[in-house]
Amino acid sequence: MLSNRNLIEFTKIKSLQLPLDFHKGKYDTENLKAHDLENEFSLLIEKGIARENEKSLLEQVGPRITKLKFGNVELETPIFMPVGTVGSVKSLSPEDVYSIGYRVILGNTYHLNLRPGMELMRDFGGLHEFMRWPGAILTDSGGFQVMSLAKIRKITEEGATFANHINGAKITLTPENVVEIQEDIDSDIQMVLDECTPYPATHAEALASMERSMRWAKRARQARKKLNRAQFGIVQGGMYGDLRVKSIKQLIENDFEGYAIGGLSVGESKREMRRLLSATIPWMPENKPRYLMGVGAPDDLIDAILLGIDMFDCVMPTRNARNGSVFVRSSAAPTGKIQIKNSAHKSSREPLDSQCLCYTCKNYSRAYLRHLFVAEELLVFRLMSIHNLQFLYDLTHEMREAIRSGELFHSLPDIRRKYAPGSV
């Protein structure tokens, strides 16, 4: 188990500046336009939010390796973090997740607060011991679940009141009690309560929502009792770059241990998401972890890493796996995806991905996995989840090593073709 924990330790290991020809569009894809960085900055100057001399911030934008340390647990970013909603990365044991290489997983504040509840969390001294996870844990704020799961809800300045999705009982989450819950969970990285701005929203709606989230962030920062756990602020602002910049500037005043981008991957286009990342990232502190919430598609990971994001989470790899859908390298399927129930795999003695070294690919054929899936055998959900998590681990590993060697921009087209052929 994790010991000698204290505040997250953050070290920058290596960073690359986006090369000149990147700005000229050499590495552009349909979604990521390198010149967005400059365009978005110009818009901020027009609106009086940025000054010309702040343009040097753009030079700091680029992919990087950082080291995060939580007590005896150490890891390098960029990383993906598997989601263990109610204290279990769905269908997997802690060993399954750890042995792929993962060292941080997510727990969901909203879910854990409902079940098993905080009395048990306190009894066990936190989620690590309860679920026997030897790595670090990040807990989200609950804000996203209030929006996506609760049928009836009311947001006031005080917090969010809603009927929970299990028994309909009325619950109020406030910036303060969300800190308290996370301190009971004893997570290593705790997220402040935010309102995930509805999509779409007008500029005025997004502004009001963002400003409330920023007031909540300040209250959350003041509510802490355990000062030896990291707390991250969350940038909001809907689909408006100027609001995103206002948001990060206000957050920084609270000196959080890290900064997250929330409210993306909520229905907007990939193009839109990248534009907003381009607007926001230059303003995020260089010496703190940067976390893009709820994002896990291979092409999104690649592009966001290029812009300097360190951390990601998403239910997609494990949820897709349970639906029979896995990511594979383009050498295994030109689309980068396999739907295992497809009859094309009926007699295939091939693994899901012959270049993958996961437990599943080392041992099982597509024919066997398809058979288990059709027969609804529980083992298949575990096997497919292991593979999808290995895939995202390998992707971030390859990006990391390419940053370390300085060869990332050279190898980028190959990495894209290999891991995200659909986006090339």
Place this chain on the structure above:
Amino acid sequence: MLSNRNLIEFTKIKSLQLPLDFHKGKYDTENLKAHDLENEFSLLIEKGIARENEKSLLEQVGPRITKLKFGNVELETPIFMPVGTVGSVKSLSPEDVYSIGYRVILGNTYHLNLRPGMELMRDFGGLHEFMRWPGAILTDSGGFQVMSLAKIRKITEEGATFANHINGAKITLTPENVVEIQEDIDSDIQMVLDECTPYPATHAEALASMERSMRWAKRARQARKKLNRAQFGIVQGGMYGDLRVKSIKQLIENDFEGYAIGGLSVGESKREMRRLLSATIPWMPENKPRYLMGVGAPDDLIDAILLGIDMFDCVMPTRNARNGSVFVRSSAAPTGKIQIKNSAHKSSREPLDSQCLCYTCKNYSRAYLRHLFVAEELLVFRLMSIHNLQFLYDLTHEMREAIRSGELFHSLPDIRRKYAPGSV
């Protein structure tokens, strides 16, 4: 994977004769009456099936250790065999099953024939490779599933015709094609097609059904093409001891590599099952494996091992686990059972069974398991199944070691109290 396979090698390691005071009832339980052995024998003499001078057969009845060898896989009996219905011991990986200590699992002929089908089995060279199981495999005959799963069925001298439970297509299983299917599966122990006599049945019905099964057994023996795999005959005869003896005598004429007792645990009382075992076992060859089909309750295992059964199988440990019910030693729960969803376990930091060394008990609290079960997290089905299989493994291991040391009858009351407190 299993290599150098050939016919099962059978070696008797140690056997104990039931002690004199056993016959006097010293170890009787409500269900197992030691004097059944003599009573049932007397009835056979009355009916003209046994002769007085055959009474010495009773002296051979008693618990034993045997060694079974399949190529490079070796194991000692008595053993329980987990059921991997369609090519997966439900919710577990082959490693999970193997690392508990299991070396033989079951596959279901009826199910595997429907899905994934024999074309795939032939492609893969059998089930071992398809499911990546490094131990031995026993396949049942399909007879039991025809009776329990198929809605419409017709039994003729030729075989059993029925509408399968998946898509209703008409299928005929014959003694010959069941041999063929099992040769495609390439199982190490193949069971002959039998009719599992309905319960209850009159003596005349049970006789007719048994005699047809014996004719089928003979046909199955003659239908083999692969002579290097073991084939077991199955004793039938309903609830009639005299029919059971007639059945085993007819089976022996075919010189099978082993003999199974079928058609028990179909609704009769435990008392009745033991009476029939007492009638049958004295007549089963001493120098061949004896297998009691479909039996897995701890008290049934103990009593049948006492009478000389070597092998068992049952879906109960894995099915119960998925329903939240586990076996535990009486020190962990006076009844020998825990229903994990019971609120008594809500805050329990105890493992399921503190004397158990399984992966689940070494790592997880009842509170965590209960939480996973209530939240319907897939991990819990695996964890509970591992525990239940470890429990039955430990039970047979303890019986085996007590036979080896010669102390079994001395320690029997303790073993019963420990593993099957409900039956004491």
